[in-house]
Amino acid sequence: MTKQHDISTDDEVSRLYKSCADESAPRHLDDAILRQAAAAVHSRTAGPVYWFQQWLDTTRRPLAIAAVMLLSVGVAVQYFAITESNNAGQMPLQAGTEAWPGQSSETPGLCTEDQQQSVEHWLECIAELEKAGRTDDATDERRRMLRAFPETRLSN
Amino acid sequence: MGAATCSLHRPVSALSPRAEVPYAGAMSDGQDDTALMLRYQAGDVAAFEALYRRHNDALYRYMLRLCRNSHSAEDLYQEAWSKIIGSRARYRPTAKFTTFLYRVAHNCFIDYIRRNKKHQGDDYADPDGSADLADLPDMLTEKAMLRSRLRAALNNIPDDQRDTFLLHEEAGLSLDAIAQVTGVNRETAKSRLRYANDKLKTALMDPALNTGDEA
Numbered sequence: 017m018t019k020q021h022d023i024s025t026d027d028e029v030s031r032l033y034k035s036c037a038d039e040s041a042p043r044h045l046d047d048a049i050l051r052q053a054a055a056a057v058h059s060r061t062a063g064p065v066y067w068f069q070q071w072l073d074t075t076r077r078p079l080a081i082a083a084v085m086l087l088s089v090g091v092a093v094q095y096f097a098i099t100e101s102n103n104a105g106q107m108p109l110q111a112g113t114e115a116w117p118g119q120s121s122e123t124p125g126l127c128t129e130d131q132q133q134s135v136e137h138w139l140e141c142i143a144e145l146e147k148a149g150r151t152d153d154a155t156d157e158r159r160r161m162l163r164a165f166p167e168t169r170l171s172n
Numbered sequence: 173m174g175a176a177t178c179s180l181h182r183p184v185s186a187l188s189p190r191a192e193v194p195y196a197g198a199m200s201d202g203q204d205d206t207a208l209m210l211r212y213q214a215g216d217v218a219a220f221e222a223l224y225r226r227h228n229d230a231l232y233r234y235m236l237r238l239c240r241n242s243h244s245a246e247d248l249y250q251e252a253w254s255k256i257i258g259s260r261a262r263y264r265p266t267a268k269f270t271t272f273l274y275r276v277a278h279n280c281f282i283d284y285i286r287r288n289k290k291h292q293g294d295d296y297a298d299p300d301g302s303a304d305l306a307d308l309p310d311m312l313t314e315k316a317m318l319r320s321r322l323r324a325a326l327n328n329i330p331d332d333q334r335d336t337f338l339l340h341e342e343a344g345l346s347l348d349a350i351a352q353v354t355g356v357n358r359e360t361a362k363s364r365l366r367y368a369n370d371k372l373k374t375a376l377m378d379p380a381l382n383t384g385d386e387a
Contacts, residue, residue, distance in 0.1 A: 029372050033341050036319045041232035045246060046224070049253045053212070053220045056257050069261055 205269035230342045252277040325375035337368035
């Protein structure tokens, strides 16, 4: 008479499985893998490549963080340089280069050099800018004109 | 392991859980496994050997049952350990070593499936299956029959359910760890395990269901 297992719960299946799962890894694989593990230690610790990789592994994260910070600072510095030069009415330029084709970097502005020769013409140019709704440009030109002709007194 | 533990005559309740689990050591002591791997990382070959001895049989069975093909199982088993050895320098103890080991093994199997779209386990060498059952003593015959039924039942369930069942039984992984290894969420892992258990239970309770798969 035989009596079957009462396989009524997951636990029974688990026990039944484990009671029969008794295969072992082949001995030749054990030997091969253990040899490989030993060889990996001996070969890798011997060469400079191993030490370089170890160094790289330990410094990879700090190096990455430093690179990101440098890039961020670089971008921020560039951004502020552009903003400041825009506020000053000019693009960031290398020393000695021209602001725009045909225009000297010494006298940047919206009124031409001819107009800037006399207060009257300069004022006409400023008036045109204001008329066109370019009040900021007009204000800059007025400031520039007052620097060029300090004796000028402007009425409203 | 002793053949007696497989007898169909013995009530399950009489079996000692500890004796039934020859690879229980592999399922516990995650901390120690990590320490051993870190020692191996530092160049201690003996630490690797201890680690290997803890997990070799369970991992081999995992591969064997997944592949259903002893040659492929041996190849994948060796490939998985080679990857563990190769990743020695980069190893970081962010998870239990068992989770790490079976994730590597699982990925090896996935690659194997991709390489061999039509993977079929018709040459799974079962040591008991090749013998003439009539010539064996009763206990061994029962063991062989049970093994055969279990093998057939396991072969009948889908790959993902078998994978989940084996990760639970062989590796002793929790549902969270199984989800991590197989790349699914916990609920999916839980449902796969439940389906696998239900199917195996049904198949083992009714041997007639499996007889057709033995050929």
